[in-house]
Amino acid sequence: MKRMVILAGVCLALVVHAAAWAQTRPDFSGTWKFNQAKSSPNIAGNTPIVPFPSQLVVKQTPTELQVDGTSVRQQPTSAVFKLDGSKVTIKAPSGITETGEAKLEGANLVITSRRSFTSPLGETIVDFKEIWTLNGNALTIEKTRTESGDSATEKAVFDRM
């Protein structure tokens, strides 16, 4: 009888833990469309301070996050991140090498990436950090671009389609 009670207790603890984990673990899956009115003014148009895609298609599993970004007049980007934070190669346009990592930090998803390409400056390296936050049917991405010791941060809001 005592064993049964202990076993039931352990099972209950596991169920409660799993439920709590599921509640705190956000799911970013979906198709997200850029909302210019709710976003920083400096990110629209041809020459944004920090570039964002026009649309994101996100597929999330317990271990992976696939992010496909499309933009007006630009080549699409695609990445499959491991949610344990390990480094992956991001599919980038020709002439660009990009790697990145993604990790869930509480209710947020943090993606860091490093893009490199050759320019008349030499080897050019641009670092990006994105913090994703879900708020109902809105996805907010705060993105920082850092390059040559100089950085800029902008915020974009995407609506679920």
Next chain:
Amino acid sequence: MRLLFAAFSVAVLVGMAIPVQAHHSFSAVYDGNKPVTLRGKVSKLGWSNPHAHIYVDVVNQKGETVTWEVESASATNLLRAGIRKEDFIGTEVIVKGFLAKDGTPTVNASSFTLVELKKEYTSDEAAPGAR
């Protein structure tokens, strides 16, 4: 008379072609996936519409000085923002922009800062949607 007419026609056609070449689509010339930041001294200025062109001497990783052509907003827009032609000459500038697709030292500026004057200009070009 016929020769004069032909010369006039050629002059008109050339005149029409210049503004078409000057006002091109961003995506035809620049790569939105290649952001760059430049820091250097302004060596020359093309104060014009529809785009002002700022020529900036930048030292690259090999220690060589390379003159970059920076395409910015129109002279009219810069004036509206309180930036004058005289502000540029010999001044240090920080430019954030996007590299030309052909790999030449050419950028389209998102923003620039005139360091000594502490004046900053950010492109406010609006378009339906992000990049």
